[in-house]
Amino acid sequence: MSRIRAFTMPKWGIEMTEGTIAEWMVKEGESFRRGQTLCLIETAKITNEVDAEYDATVRRIVVGSGSEAEPVGALLAVFDDGSHSDAEIDAFIAGFRPADGGVAQGASRAKAAAPEPATAAPAAAHGKERVRIETNRPISPVALRLAEEEGFDISGIVGSGRGGRITHQDVVMALRGPASPALRGLVAVIEDDPKVIASPLARRIAALQGISLAGVTGTGARGRISKADVLALAAKPSTAGGSAAPEFVAGENRPEVVPFDRIRKIVAGRLTAAKQEIPHFYLRMSARADKLMELRKAANLVLGCKASVNDWIVKASAMALAKHRDVNVQVHGTEIYRFPHADVSMAVASPKGLVTPVVRQANLMRIDQLAAETRRLIDKAQAGRLGMEDMEGGTFSVSNLGMFGIENFDAIINPPQGAILAVGAASRQPVEAASGGWASETRICFTLSVDHRAIDGAAGAQFLQTLKTLIEEPEGIFA
Numbered sequence: 001m002s003r004i005r006a007f008t009m010p011k012w013g014i015e016m017t018e019g020t021i022a023e024w025m026v027k028e029g030e031s032f033r034r035g036q037t038l039c040l041i042e043t044a045k046i047t048n049e050v051d052a053e054y055d056a057t058v059r060r061i062v063v064g065s066g067s068e069a070e071p072v073g074a075l076l077a078v079f080d081d082g083s084h085s086d087a088e089i090d091a092f093i094a095g096f097r098p099a100d101g102g103v104a105q106g107a108s109r110a111k112a113a114a115p116e117p118a119t120a121a122p123a124a125a126h127g128k129e130r131v132r133i134e135t136n137r138p139i140s141p142v143a144l145r146l147a148e149e150e151g152f153d154i155s156g157i158v159g160s161g162r163g164g165r166i167t168h169q170d171v172v173m174a175l176r177g178p179a180s181p182a183l184r185g186l187v188a189v190i191e192d193d194p195k196v197i198a199s200p201l202a203r204r205i206a207a208l209q210g211i212s213l214a215g216v217t218g219t220g221a222r223g224r225i226s227k228a229d230v231l232a233l234a235a236k237p238s239t240a241g242g243s244a245a246p247e248f249v250a251g252e253n254r255p256e257v258v259p260f261d262r263i264r265k266i267v268a269g270r271l272t273a274a275k276q277e278i279p280h281f282y283l284r285m286s287a288r289a290d291k292l293m294e295l296r297k298a299a300n301l302v303l304g305c306k307a308s309v310n311d312w313i314v315k316a317s318a319m320a321l322a323k324h325r326d327v328n329v330q331v332h333g334t335e336i337y338r339f340p341h342a343d344v345s346m347a348v349a350s351p352k353g354l355v356t357p358v359v360r361q362a363n364l365m366r367i368d369q370l371a372a373e374t375r376r377l378i379d380k381a382q383a384g385r386l387g388m389e390d391m392e393g394g395t396f397s398v399s400n401l402g403m404f405g406i407e408n409f410d411a412i413i414n415p416p417q418g419a420i421l422a423v424g425a426a427s428r429q430p431v432e433a434a435s436g437g438w439a440s441e442t443r444i445c446f447t448l449s450v451d452h453r454a455i456d457g458a459a460g461a462q463f464l465q466t467l468k469t470l471i472e473e474p475e476g477i478f479a
Contacts, residue, residue, distance in 0.1 A: 003080070004059070004078060004079070004080045004084055004088065004089065004092045005054075005056065005078070005079045005080065006075055006078060006079075006092075006096060007038070007075075007076050007077040007078065007079055008072075008073050008074060008075055008076060008098070009041070009070045009071065009072050009073060009074045009076055010041070010050065010072070011072040011073075012043060012048065012388045013043075013388065013392065016043055016072060017071060017072055018043075018069040018070060018071045018072060019041045019042060019043050019069065019070060019072070020041065020042045020043075020066075020067065020068070020069045020070070021039055021040075021041060021042075021063050021064065021065050021066070021067055021070070021076065022039075022040040022041065022042045022047055022065065022066070023039060023040045023065050024038070024039045024061060024064070024065050025037045025038055025039055025040070026038055026039070026058050027058065027061075028058050028059070028060060028061050029057070029058065029059075030057070030058050031055070031056070031057045031058075031082070032052050032055070032056060032057075032058070033052065033055050034052050034053060034054050034055055035051055035052060036051065036052050037049050037050070037051055037052075038050050038051065038052050038077075039065075039076075042384075046352075046355075046386045046387055046388060046390070046391055047384055047385055047386070047387070048387050048388060049387075056079035056080060056081060057079060057080060057081060057082040058077060058078075058079060059078045059079060059080050059082075059084070059089045060077060060078040060089050060093065061076075061077045062075050062076055062077055062078065062093065063075075063076045063077070066138075066161065066165060067140060067161075067165070068140060068161065068167055068168070073098035074098070075093065075096050075098075078092060078093060132148060133147055133148050133154065135154060137154070137159070137164075137166060138159065138161070138164060138165040138166065139154065139159070139165065139166040140161070140165065140166065140167055140168060142168045143166050143167055143168045143170060143171045144166075146168060146171045146172070146175075147171050150171075150175060152171065152174065152175060154166060154171065154174075156174070157170050157171065157174050158170075196213045196214065196216075196225070197218065197223060197224045197225065198213055198218065198224065198225035198226075198230075199220075199224065199225065199226055199227065201227050201251050202218075202225045202226055202227050202229065202230045204251065204252065205227060205230045205231065205234070205249050206230045206233075208249060209230070209233075209234045209249075211230060211233050211234060213225055213230075216229065216233070231249070264353060267353055267354060270415070271412055273415075274412050274413055274414070274415050275412055278413050278415065278451050278453070279451065279452040279453060280410075280412070280413060280449050280450070280451070280452070281449075281450050281452050281457065282410055282447055282448065282449055282450070283447070283448040283450065283457070283460045283461060283464055284408065284445070284446070284447050284448075285445075285446050285448075285464045285467075285468055286443045286444065286445045286446065287443065287444055287446065287467070287468045287471040287472050288441050288442065288443055288471070288472045289309075289426050289442045289443060289444045289471060289472075290441055290442045291472065291473065291474055292309070292312055292471055292472075292474045293309070293426075293442060295474045295475070296309065296312055296474075299367060299368075303366075303367070303368040304368070305367070305368035305371045305372070306371060306375075307367050307368065307370070307371035308371070308374075309402075309426065310346075310374075310398070310400045310402075310423070311367060311370055311371045311374055312367065312471075312474065312477065313398060313400065313421075313423055313444075313471070314344050314346065314359060314362055314370065314374065314398050315362060315363075315365070315367055315370050315477055316467055316470040316471055316474075316477055317342070317344060317362075317396065317398055317421055317467060318342035318344050318359075318362035318363035318365075318396075319342075319363050319466075319470060319476075319477065320463050320466040320467045320470060321342035321344075321363065321395070321396055321463070322340070322341060322342055322363040323466055324459060324462055324463040324466060325338045325339070325340065326338070326455060326456070326459040327396070327418065327419055327450075327455055327459055327460060327463045328342055328395050328396055329395065329417075329418040329419075329454050329455065330395060330416040330417055330418065331415070331416050331417075331418055331451055331453060331454045332416055336418075336454045337416075339395045341361040341363055341364065342361070342362050342363045342395055342396060343358050343359070343360050343361065343362070343393055343394050343395045343396075344358065344359045344362045344394065344395070344396055344397070344398055345357070345358050345359075345394030345396065345397040345398070345414060345417070346358075346359065346374060346377065346378075346397070346398055347397060347398070347399035347400070347411075348377070348378055348381045348382075350381040350382050350384065350386075351382070351384050352384055355381050355386060355391070356391065356394060356397060356414055357377035357378075357380070357381055357386055357390045357391060358377075358390065358391065358392070358393060358394040359373050359374060359377070367477065367478075377390060394414070394417055395417060396417055396418075396419055396420070396421070397411070397413075397414045397417055397419075397420040397421070398420070398421050398423060399411045399420060399421070399422050399423065400422075400423040401422070401423070401424065401425075402423055402424050402425035402426060402444065403425075404425075405425050406424055406425060407424045407425055407427065407445055408422070408424040408445040408446075408447055409422050409424065409447065410422060410447055410449060411447070411449050412449065413449050413450075413451055417451075418450070418451045418454045418455050419448060419449060419450045419451065419455060419460065419463075420448075420449045421446060421447070421448055421449075421467075422446065422447040422448075422449065423444065423445075423446060424444060424445035424446070424447075425444070425445075426442050426443070426444045427442070427443060427444075428440045428441070428442055429441060429442075429443050444471065446464065446467070448460050448463070448464055
């Protein structure tokens with residue numbers, strides 16, 4: 001290979017717009033072979049290993065591990081056969097443009113700029129002299145460029161990025177300085193007078209009541225004015241009519257502002273679109289589960305597995321879907337895709353938020369095989385190691401909150417799928433015995449959320465009838 005090659009942010013799936021370098025597995029100056037893992041890239045909910053497609057040498061890593069998210073097409077690194085000079089590599093980076101001129105166009109121009117000579121710092125756009133900052137702290141290239149253009153000392157900035165890395169937003173916030181909110185409509189109360197020693201709450205109450213604290217001697221330590229002192233002053237004018245209890249004055253109730261992280265933004269957007277664009281309707285049903293509980297214990301002993309109640313529900317749902325293909329569908333525009341086998345997505349809580357790995361052809365699996373597959377997917381999800389192959393192509397979803405004691409709930413459909421089954425807790429309920437009197441039985445509540453564009457109410461009801469039969473007579477699951 002004699003040419004210089006660009007390694008850019010790949011695109012996996014239609015909805016992917018950006019990704020993050022989680023870890024580089026190669027270093028600058030290191031050679032690699034075809035098939036060797038180059039790096040780990042995180043998208044909205046998965047982490048993918050990127051393998052080399054050819055032999056080459058890493059000449060420059062443009063975006064380091066743990067950097068901010070980069071758009072699809074952004075330059076991440078530069079490879080060659082080791083024969084080009086550093087100047088040629090710098091020129092290639094400076095002239096790089098995304099092939100499609102898409103979302104990465106603007107970002108690549110800024111992030112892929114060649115390193116500037118230390119003796120030739122250009123003037124900033126606003127006419128300020130650019131100051132060269134030498135630091136061994138982790139900082140993004142864009143953040144460093146802004147700090148140099150503004151001549152700002154970054155030593156006092158606490159980085160919010162991974163590993164304490166200073167981001168562009170950190171520098172912007174530091175340049176703005178500390179916010180000092182104004183109390184509109186309040187009487188000014190010598191807040192800045194060093195001679196007045198008062199607690200912050202006492203100052204605020206005094207401002208609300210229009211009381212000057214000048215000359216007031218507090219009852220606190222070293223004459224500090226407290227809330228009680230201010231309330232006593234506020235109550236004095238009303239003492240002529242008898243002693244009155246001081247009125248309650250609430251202090252500030254400041255919220256902790258937690259911005260959406262990248263994953264929650266994507267999840268929020270998808271759920272909002274799904275709820276607004278898909279005409280949901282809901283079918284509810286409960287089923288006796290005593291026989292299922294007994295059979296599960298026996299099957300685990302015989303098969304030597306640890307299948308959970310949820311595994312049995314996934315298996316029963318998959319068998320019902322294979323029988324009712326009108327429910328085992330995806331909706332793509334004005335077309336409905338019907339599938340012969342059930343690829344069941346499971347809703348799993350993970351460090352990356354809610355993810356939905358897929359159990360492929362669950363209707364064809366034995367219960368011990370299905371239990372092993374669900375365990376593998378759950379472990380990968382909780383480790384943040386799910387790949388695209390684990391997430392794509394589900395035909396139906398199961399969301400189980402029964403382990404949290406939730407009796408029933410309505411789940412939002414996971415597009416392009418046509419339905420999702422919400423599973424509640426198994427609970428003991430009283431029933432009238434056939435011989436008279438009362439007995440109890442274990443019941444599980446199910447709610448089927450259905451896309452009315454593709455699935456009719458009768459089709460959804462028939463699916464639930466079959467599911468109910470399999471739950472109440474679980475021997476049919478082995479048929």
